[in-house]
Amino acid sequence: MQKFxxxxxxxxxxxxxxxxxxxxxxxxxxxxxxxxxxCSFRVGDAExxxxxxxxxxxxxxxxPPGRIASPRQEHTDIVKxxxxxxxxxxxxxxxxxxxxxxxxxxxADCLPVLLYDPQKKIxxxxxAGWRGVASGIVQKTLRCMNEEWHSxxxxxxxxxxxxxxxxxxxxxxxxxxxxxxxxxxxRNRRLYLNLREGVRLQLLDEGIRPVNIEMRLExxxxxxxxxxxxxxxxxxxxxxxxxxxTN
Ligand SMILES: [Zn+2]
Numbered sequence: 446m447q448k449f450x451x452x453x454x455x456x457x458x459x460x461x462x463x464x465x466x467x468x469x470x471x472x473x474x475x476x477x478x479x480x481x482x483x484c485s486f487r488v489g490d491a492e493x494x495x496x497x498x499x500x501x502x503x504x505x506x507x508x509p510p511g512r513i514a515s516p517r518q519e520h521t522d523i524v525k526x527x528x529x530x531x532x533x534x535x536x537x538x539x540x541x542x543x544x545x546x547x548x549x550x551x552x553a554d555c556l557p558v559l560l561y562d563p564q565k566k567i568x569x570x571x572x573a574g575w576r577g578v579a580s581g582i583v584q585k586t587l588r589c590m591n592e593e594w595h596s597x598x599x600x601x602x603x604x605x606x607x608x609x610x611x612x613x614x615x616x617x618x619x620x621x622x623x624x625x626x627x628x629x630x631x632r633n634r635r636l637y638l639n640l641r642e643g644v645r646l647q648l649l650d651e652g653i654r655p656v657n658i659e660m661r662l663e664x665x666x667x668x669x670x671x672x673x674x675x676x677x678x679x680x681x682x683x684x685x686x687x688x689x690x691t692n
Contacts, residue, residue, distance in 0.1 A: 483682025610664025
């Protein structure tokens with residue numbers, strides 16, 4: 446019997462029967478608090494617990510754990526095209542056209558962006574923190590899909606998962622300098638960043654159709670259903686987001 450864990454399943458991909466995609470939350474899992482359902486081996490959590498959590502997550506989505514490709518995530522704007530499982534250094538976004546290869550990223554406040562082009566059957570997973578968004582990692586991924594596979598933005602479907610919301614995501618002036626005023630808000634002389642709106646505008650600018658974008662509006666900082674680095678610091682777990690297609 447499978448343990449209870451809460452997994453978000455993107456509705457935007459539900460019409461494509463070949464797609465397997467999901468994102469874990471903080472709920473469920475076997476790790477001790479505050480890790481809960483942590484899926485990262487790099488945050489000080491017990492390795493056996495993380496392995497168990499990941500096993501449950503992949504089993505729930507019916508994804509073979511040996512078929513995962515993931516970027517090392519270094520807050521770069523570098524996109525890599527991959528055709529085999531494994532960890533890929535010095536990048537924060539992966540693209541593949543290979544069936545039964547699943548792309549995964551880890552987040553706690555940063556934006557997970559999953560993309561799929563059902564015409565060319567190309568998937569992508571993007572880890573987008575403020576640095577990545579400011580340097581255009583989402584656009585770079587879309588352009589790479591277009592250059593390598595002739596993916597048309599009008600065909601691409603996007604899932605933007607829960608992330609730090611503008612209710613809580615306070616930033617300094619230096620970070621704010623990287624963003625347009627339309628995604629910044631000032632309250633009580635403090636600055637807040639609406640990072641997901643920044644990503645939504647970038648997706649639209651690149652030609653993604655509004656109806657093909659699913660945005661999750663939960664804030665990971667104030668909603669304890671999610672892991673948050675801003676809230677829990679070094680003891681914060683990570684959520685995993687994954688996408689890939691079957692034959
Ligand atoms: Zn919040």
